[in-house]
Amino acid sequence: MAMDRRTFFRSTAGAAVAVAAMTTIDMRAWAQVVEEAPVELKGSLCNVCSSHCGMYIHVKNGRPWKVTGHPDHSRSRGKLCPRAHGGLYWIYDPARAKTPLKRVGEQEFEQISWEQATDEIAERLKRVLDQHGPQAVFYGHNPRRSGVVYGNRFMHALGVNTIQTHNAACNTARVLGLAHTFGSSYNADWANSDYLLFIGRNMGEGIRTSTALAFGEAIARGATVVCVDPRLNESAAIAEWVPIRPGTDMALLLAIANVLVTEDLYDKEFINTHTIGFHRFERVLPQYTPEWAEELTTIPADRIRSIARGLAAAAPAAAVDTGWKGAFGAAYANSTDTARAVAYVNALLGNLNKRGGIRISRGASLASLPFQAPETPTGPRGDGVGTDYPLATGHGLPHLSMEKAQKGLVKAGIIRHHNPLRTIPDYDHMLAGYRSLDLLVVIETHMTETALEADYILPEPSFAEREEVIEATGPSICMRTKAIEKVHPETKSFDEIITLLANKMGVGRYFDFTLDELNEALLSGQPFSLADLREAGSIEVSVDQPEGVPELNTPSGKFEFYSQRFADEGFNGVAEWYPPETGLQLRENEFRVVHGKQAYHSHCATANIPMLAQVTKDYDTNRVWLNAERAANLGISDGDYVRFTAPDGRSGEARVKVTERIHPDMAFAPGAYGNRTPYFELSEKLGGFNPHDITAYRSEPIVGHTMMSELIVEVKRV
Amino acid sequence: MGRVSRRQFLKASGFAGAATALVTGTAAAQTVSPNLEGTSENGQNPATNRMAMLMDNSLCVNCHSCRLACQNENKLPVTEKYIRFDYIETGRFPNVKRLLNRHSCMHCEEAPCIGVCPVNALEKGAEGFTHTDFETCIGCGVCLHVCPFEVPVISEEAGTGKPKMYKCNGCRHLIAAGIAPACATNCITGAVQYGTWDEMRAKAEERVAKLRATSPGANVYGIDEQGGLGLLLVLRTPPADYPHLV
Ligand code: SF4
Ligand code: SF4
Ligand code: SF4
Numbered sequence: 001m002a003m004d005r006r007t008f009f010r011s012t013a014g015a016a017v018a019v020a021a022m023t024t025i026d027m028r029a030w031a032q033v034v035e036e037a038p039v040e041l042k043g044s045l046c047n048v049c050s051s052h053c054g055m056y057i058h059v060k061n062g063r064p065w066k067v068t069g070h071p072d073h074s075r076s077r078g079k080l081c082p083r084a085h086g087g088l089y090w091i092y093d094p095a096r097a098k099t100p101l102k103r104v105g106e107q108e109f110e111q112i113s114w115e116q117a118t119d120e121i122a123e124r125l126k127r128v129l130d131q132h133g134p135q136a137v138f139y140g141h142n143p144r145r146s147g148v149v150y151g152n153r154f155m156h157a158l159g160v161n162t163i164q165t166h167n168a169a170c171n172t173a174r175v176l177g178l179a180h181t182f183g184s185s186y187n188a189d190w191a192n193s194d195y196l197l198f199i200g201r202n203m204g205e206g207i208r209t210s211t212a213l214a215f216g217e218a219i220a221r222g223a224t225v226v227c228v229d230p231r232l233n234e235s236a237a238i239a240e241w242v243p244i245r246p247g248t249d250m251a252l253l254l255a256i257a258n259v260l261v262t263e264d265l266y267d268k269e270f271i272n273t274h275t276i277g278f279h280r281f282e283r284v285l286p287q288y289t290p291e292w293a294e295e296l297t298t299i300p301a302d303r304i305r306s307i308a309r310g311l312a313a314a315a316p317a318a319a320v321d322t323g324w325k326g327a328f329g330a331a332y333a334n335s336t337d338t339a340r341a342v343a344y345v346n347a348l349l350g351n352l353n354k355r356g357g358i359r360i361s362r363g364a365s366l367a368s369l370p371f372q373a374p375e376t377p378t379g380p381r382g383d384g385v386g387t388d389y390p391l392a393t394g395h396g397l398p399h400l401s402m403e404k405a406q407k408g409l410v411k412a413g414i415i416r417h418h419n420p421l422r423t424i425p426d427y428d429h430m431l432a433g434y435r436s437l438d439l440l441v442v443i444e445t446h447m448t449e450t451a452l453e454a455d456y457i458l459p460e461p462s463f464a465e466r467e468e469v470i471e472a473t474g475p476s477i478c479m480r481t482k483a484i485e486k487v488h489p490e491t492k493s494f495d496e497i498i499t500l501l502a503n504k505m506g507v508g509r510y511f512d513f514t515l516d517e518l519n520e521a522l523l524s525g526q527p528f529s530l531a532d533l534r535e536a537g538s539i540e541v542s543v544d545q546p547e548g549v550p551e552l553n554t555p556s557g558k559f560e561f562y563s564q565r566f567a568d569e570g571f572n573g574v575a576e577w578y579p580p581e582t583g584l585q586l587r588e589n590e591f592r593v594v595h596g597k598q599a600y601h602s603h604c605a606t607a608n609i610p611m612l613a614q615v616t617k618d619y620d621t622n623r624v625w626l627n628a629e630r631a632a633n634l635g636i637s638d639g640d641y642v643r644f645t646a647p648d649g650r651s652g653e654a655r656v657k658v659t660e661r662i663h664p665d666m667a668f669a670p671g672a673y674g675n676r677t678p679y680f681e682l683s684e685k686l687g688g689f690n691p692h693d694i695t696a697y698r699s700e701p702i703v704g705h706t707m708m709s710e711l712i713v714e715v716k717r718v
Numbered sequence: 719m720g721r722v723s724r725r726q727f728l729k730a731s732g733f734a735g736a737a738t739a740l741v742t743g744t745a746a747a748q749t750v751s752p753n754l755e756g757t758s759e760n761g762q763n764p765a766t767n768r769m770a771m772l773m774d775n776s777l778c779v780n781c782h783s784c785r786l787a788c789q790n791e792n793k794l795p796v797t798e799k800y801i802r803f804d805y806i807e808t809g810r811f812p813n814v815k816r817l818l819n820r821h822s823c824m825h826c827e828e829a830p831c832i833g834v835c836p837v838n839a840l841e842k843g844a845e846g847f848t849h850t851d852f853e854t855c856i857g858c859g860v861c862l863h864v865c866p867f868e869v870p871v872i873s874e875e876a877g878t879g880k881p882k883m884y885k886c887n888g889c890r891h892l893i894a895a896g897i898a899p900a901c902a903t904n905c906i907t908g909a910v911q912y913g914t915w916d917e918m919r920a921k922a923e924e925r926v927a928k929l930r931a932t933s934p935g936a937n938v939y940g941i942d943e944q945g946g947l948g949l950l951l952v953l954r955t956p957p958a959d960y961p962h963l964v
C-alpha cells in the first residue's frame with residue numbers, strides 16, 4: 001500500500017483511538033472489524049447556523065459520528081455550540097430532499113430528472129423575464145460565499161438585481177444605524193474590555209461559538225458585564241442583569257449619553273476631531289435625563305447613572321456592544337435610531353479602535369476572480385429597495401416582495417438554503433405571496449415550509465457531503481469539504497445546480513470554470529494550495545489590524561451624530577426618542593410578544609433533530625414565558641395553556657412558563673418551534689407557538705425591516 | 719513521529735517556508751485542550767496523576783453543548799445523558815437570580831457505589847474517576863441507592879432491552895489517550911476545565927476569591943466531600959441551595 005503523509009496520519013490516529021475505545025461502552029456493539037477501522041478527521045465548516053464555525057467531522061467507516069471544534073477557525077476556537085453536535089442528524093434525516101421534485105398539487109410532488117427539472121425551470125424563467133422583465137424575479141438566500149458567488153453571478157447574468165437575504169428579519173436596523181454613524185458595523189473588543197454593556201444581545205443563547213467564549217472569558221477575568229434585557233436570559237444570569245421595558249432601549253441609551261455629557265465624562269478630543277453634528281445632538285440631549293428614562297424603561301435613574309459612570313471610568317476600554325438581532329436588529333419602529341444611539345454612546349466614550357472598545361477588525365482577504373463577470377444590473381429592484389425605501393440595504397425586503405407578488409408585480413423566485421415562509425413574520429402574508437408566483441424554485445437539503453410551496457425542489461447534499469466556495473472568516477481562510485460520499489446520489493451541490501441552470505438559460509459563459517478552478521483562483525497569492533486547505537479545513541493567516549481612527553465610510557468621512565441622508569429622506573437628522581409603533585400602554589390582559597433564541601436551536605431549522613428536541617423536552621422549554629405577578633392576576637398558573645390573540649383577530653395557543661425572570665410587559669416566545677412542514681414529524685410532536693403566525697406584515701419606515709416585536713396580544717387562559 | 723497531531727502535521731508538512739505569513743499555532747488554540755483522536759499535545763500521560771474536572775457554575779450559560787458533545791462522544795441513546803442541570807430561581811422581579819448546578823457523577827474519591835456493586839462493574843481509574851464496565855453491569859441499581867448524589871440512572875438498553883446503569887464514565891477512552899474529557903474540551907464559555915486535581919483546586923479557589931466580591935456565599939465544593947471529588951464545583955451560593963448536593 002502506498003503511504004503518503006495523509007494516509008499515514010489517518011492510520012496512526014485511527015489505531016490509537018481504536019485501542020483506547022476497546023474498553024469503552026460505546027464501541028461495544030461494533031464488530032471487531034469496525035473497531036479497527038481508522039477514524040478520519042475531516043476539516044470542514046458547520047452549517048447549522050450561518051456562522052459556519054470551523055469543525056472536524058470525525059468519520060469512521062464512511063459515517064460521521066462526532067464533530068469537534070477547529071482550533072484554527074476564528075469562530076470556533078476549538079469548541080462547538082450545542083447545535084453543531086445535533087446537526088449530524090441532518091445527514092441521514094428522512095426529511096431530506098432527495099431527488100429533484102416537481103409540484104403536482106398542494107404539498108404533492110413527483111420525482112423528475114435533473115434534465116427535465118432544469119429544462120422546465122429555464123423555460124418558465126425565460127417566459128417570466130420576457131413578459132415581465134428582470135424586476136419580476138428575485139433570489140433569496142442566507143448569504144454565504146457559495147450563495148453569493150454563484151447565485152449573484154447567475155442573477156446578474158439574467159439582469160436580475162433583486163437579491164435578498166434574511167436580514168430584514170434579523171439585523172438590518174442595526175446595520176443601517178451603525179452604517180450612518182460609524183460608517184460600518186464594528187464589534188466590541190470583548191477580549192480586552194473592562195466594561196461591556198449588552199443590550200438585548202445574549203451571547204450564551206444567540207451563539208457564535210467564539211463570542212460565547214469571549215463572553216465567558218470577560219466574566220472570568222473580572223470585567224463588568226451588564227446585560228440589559230426584559231428577560232433574565234442565560235447570559236444575564238452570569239452577569240449583571242438590568243431588566244428593561246421592551247421597546248425602550250433607545251431611551252436608556254439617550255439617558256446614558258445625557259449623563260456622559262452633563263457630567264462632563266466624554267472624550268472631547270474624539271468628538272472635536274472625528275465627529276460631525278455633536279452640537280445638534282447636544283441641543284436635544286437635556287430632555288433625556290435618567291429620571292425621564294426611568295419612566296419609560298422602568299430602570300431606576302440611579303442605575304442608569306451608575307452604568308454611564310461605569311462606562312466612562314473604564315473608557316476607552318469600555319463599549320456598548322453593537323448587538324445583532326437582539327433588541328434592535330429588526331424589532332421595533334424605533335430600532336434603526338436605537339442602533340444610532342448605541343453608536344452615539346460609543347462615540348462619547350471615544351473607544352473607536354481602542355483596546356477594549358469598538359474595533360474595526362480586518363479579516364483575511366481572498367483574490368478576486370479572473371473569470372468573465374456579467375455586468376451588475378443598475379435598473380430598479382423589484383422589492384422597493386432604493387425606491388419605496390431609499391435607505392434600505394442591499395439585503396432586500398422579502399416581505400415587501402411578497403406584497404408585490406400578490407399585486408402581480410413579482411412573478412418568479414429562486415430561494416436557496418433559507419426558509420423565509422417560516423422565519424419571516426406573517427406566515428399567511430408570505431404564503432399568499434409565494435402562491436401568487438408563476439414560478440418558485442427552492443434549492444434545499446430539507447423539505448422545509450418554503451420548499452413545500454415550490455414548483456420545483458432541487459436537492460442539495462448536506463453540509464457533510466459537499467464542497468463549497470472558500471470563505472475568509474476573520475483571520476481564517478476555510479472551506480466546507482466533503483467528509484463523506486453523497487447519501488442521496490441524485491443530490492447536486494449549489495455550484496453544479498447554478499452551472500446547469502445557467503447553461504440552460506444561455507448564460508453558461510459566466511460559469512466556464514469548475515469549483516476547484518474557482519477555489520484555486522481565490523487562493524492565488526496564498527502560501528498554501530487548495531489541497532492543503534482541503535486537508536486542513538481552516539488555516540489562520542496573520543492580518544495587520546488598523547490602529548487609530550481611520551477615515552470612516554460615511555458621507556462626511558467622520559462619525560455622524562447628524563445624518564444629512566436621514567434628514568433628506570425626512571427622518572431625524574439626529575436620533576431622538578420615539579416609542580415603538582404599537583406604543584407602550586398595555587391593558588390588563590395585554591402583553592408584548594418578543595421572541596428569541598435558545599442555545600440549542602437554530603431558528604426553525606432544528607426542532608426536528610432528536611438530540612436537540614430532547615433538550616427541549618427534558619427541560620420543558622418550548623413554553624412562552626409570562627411574568628409571575630401578571631400571570632397570577634389573570635388566573636394563569638405555570639404549565640397552563642393560554643390563547644394569544646393579535647389585534648387582527650389571529651390567535652395561537654401556547655403553554656406558559658410562569659416566572660419572575662421576565663418584565664411584566666413581555667411574553668417571551670422561544671423562536672425555534674412551530675414548524676408547519678409535515679416532514680418535521682418530531683417537531684410537530686414537540687409542538688410550540690410561533691409568533692410569526694400572528695404577527696402582522698408591516699415594514700419599518702426607514703430601512704423597511706419586518707418589525708418583529710411590534711406585536712401586542714391579549715392573553716387568556718384556555 | 720509515532721504519534722502526530724494534526725497541527726504538528728500541518729506545521730511539518732509544507733508550510734515551513736511560509737511560516738511568517740501563517741499563524742498556525744495561535745495562543746487561543748493552545749489554551750484549548752486538544753481534541754484529536756489518539757494524540758497528546760503535551761506528551762505526558764495524565765493518568766498517572768490525580769485528575770479533576772472543574773465545573774465553574776458561575777460561568778455556565780446553560781447551553782447544553784457539554785451534554786450533547788458527551789452524548790456523541792459516548793454514543794449514548796438520545797434519551798440518556800450523563801450531564802443534567804439543577805436550576806434555582808430566587809427572588810422576585812426585578813431582583814431575581816437564576817442559579818444552576820451541573821448534576822453528573824462527582825467521581826468521589828471514596829465512592830460507595832464501587833463497593834456495593836454485586837458484579838464489580840465499577841472501578842477507580844488511576845486518574846481517580848469512577849468507571850463503569852458497561853458489559854458487566856446488570857443494571858440492578860444498588861449503586862443508585864448508595865450514591866450520595868443520586869447520579870446513576872437505570873434504563874433499558876436499546877436493542878437488548880437489558881437494564882443498564884448510565885452515568886458519566888469520565889471519558890475514560892480519551893483520558894487514556896491523553897485527551898481531555900469531551901465536556902471540558904467543548905465547553906463554549908470555559909466553564910468546564912480539566913487538569914490535575916491540584917491545578918483545578920487552585921483555579922477554583924482563585925475564582926471563588928474573585929466571586930466573593932459580588933457573591934459572598936461563593937465556595938468550592940468537593941475538596942473534602944467523599945474524600946475529595948473528581949468533579950470540583952464552583953458555586954455562587956452555599957451547597958444547601960442545590961437539590962443534589964449534600
Ligand atoms: S457520584 Fe455516585 S456514582 Fe459517582 S462516584 Fe460518587 S457514589 Fe459513585
Ligand atoms: S467526562 Fe466524558 S462521560 Fe463524563 S460528562 Fe464529561 S463528556 Fe460525558
Ligand atoms: S457547555 Fe459549558 S456553558 Fe454550555 S451548558 Fe455545558 S458547562 Fe454550561
